[in-house]
Amino acid sequence: MTGTSLVRLGGRPDRSSSVAMLSQTMEATWSIALFEHLDAALTDPSSTMAGQEMISYSPNAWMISQKDFPLLLDEFRTRFDEFRAKWAQRFATEELHRVLLQAGWILQDGDGWYFSFKGTSQEIRNLYFSTIHMLVGDSEKLLVMMSSRVLHLQERLCKVWYKESAIDAISKILPSMEASFHEQEDQYIARLRASLAEIAFKRFSLAFKSRGKVRHFATSLACVRAVGSTWNRSGAYENAFLAFTDDFCDYACGLTLLVGEWYRDKWSLYLRGFSRGQLDLFGRSVSPLHTKPVE
Numbered sequence: 480m481t482g483t484s485l486v487r488l489g490g491r492p493d494r495s496s497s498v499a500m501l502s503q504t505m506e507a508t509w510s511i512a513l514f515e516h517l518d519a520a521l522t523d524p525s526s527t528m529a530g531q532e533m534i535s536y537s538p539n540a541w542m543i544s545q546k547d548f549p550l551l552l553d554e555f556r557t558r559f560d561e562f563r564a565k566w567a568q569r570f571a572t573e574e575l576h577r578v579l580l581q582a583g584w585i586l587q588d589g590d591g592w593y594f595s596f597k598g599t600s601q602e603i604r605n606l607y608f609s610t611i612h613m614l615v616g617d618s619e620k621l622l623v624m625m626s627s628r629v630l631h632l633q634e635r636l637c638k639v640w641y642k643e644s645a646i647d648a649i650s651k652i653l654p655s656m657e658a659s660f661h662e663q664e665d666q667y668i669a670r671l672r673a674s675l676a677e678i679a680f681k682r683f684s685l686a687f688k689s690r691g692k693v694r695h696f697a698t699s700l701a702c703v704r705a706v707g708s709t710w711n712r713s714g715a716y717e718n719a720f721l722a723f724t725d726d727f728c729d730y731a732c733g734l735t736l737l738v739g740e741w742y743r744d745k746w747s748l749y750l751r752g753f754s755r756g757q758l759d760l761f762g763r764s765v766s767p768l769h770t771k772p773v774e
Contacts, residue, residue: 535653536752540639544750547632548743552736555625559732562621566614566728570720575610576703582609585702591695592702598690607683614724615679618731619672625735626668629742636746644752657749671734679727686710686719 568574579585584606586595596602637658645651686709696702707719716722 533752533754535640535644535650535749537640537643537750539643540636540746541750543639544632544636544743544746548629548739548746551625551628551632552739552743555621555735555739556732558621559728559735562617563725563728563732566617566724567721569614570610570718570724572700572703572718575718575720576700578609579703579706580699584706585699587699588695591697592699593693593695594702594706596687596690598687603684603687606687607680610720611679611683611723611727614727615676618727618735619675622668622672622675622731622735622738625738626672629739633742633746636750640750650752653749653752668738671738675731675734678730682710682727683707683723 576585584595585592587593596606637654641654645654686707694702694705696705704718707723709719710726711719711722716725
């Protein structure tokens, strides 16, 4: 996207198609500003020949991003370690036993203790909301917190970047393009947040969709350990809810850190700017020599 390569690879994306696809996700106001800056640069070609080699490079914003993003990611790794430990305690067998017994999910008859569950959709929802729902809600809060923190950092970077590097039409092109995607970024984060609950409920439901013969156990604790057993097929966990919690924490932590890492990588790319040798990005024609494949 930022230059012409002498190497022609068969799988290389078509630049025009890629730009067209990107343009459809741009916020309208910023896409107009971007067009005006591009038009101004093409109208005055001499302006692209003077000035520093790196265009839209912001050394101070770069230093902020290189310092603050790693700190933020380390902070949220620690937060998720604490999150995992907290929910491992809440789903300890004794605590889970108390919750299921009080809610009437674990009952006793002449054959022993059994899980009182017929597998209806309403029962699945009731059991989910009395157990896993709060775990998911807490993970959503961490994802929202990460999103809020990276957007606040992004706002700081934008202010420094615009002030330091957006000084003429050419140097305003990259900041305009970056700003035009903010709305889509917000929508994508909202979809990621919603996916946490969707995935958790789907995996939870699958453990209770099929209903076989009712199993009886000698003790209520043994019965509790067997609830949701498909999550703990290897028997590595004391109860199945601990297995579910561990897997979900892996996913939620990975998704949350993905948001921070994506913004880190995004700003590592943008704040470098681009060199004057890459100005064919703005529509310069390519010589026939450059279209010849390398043997």
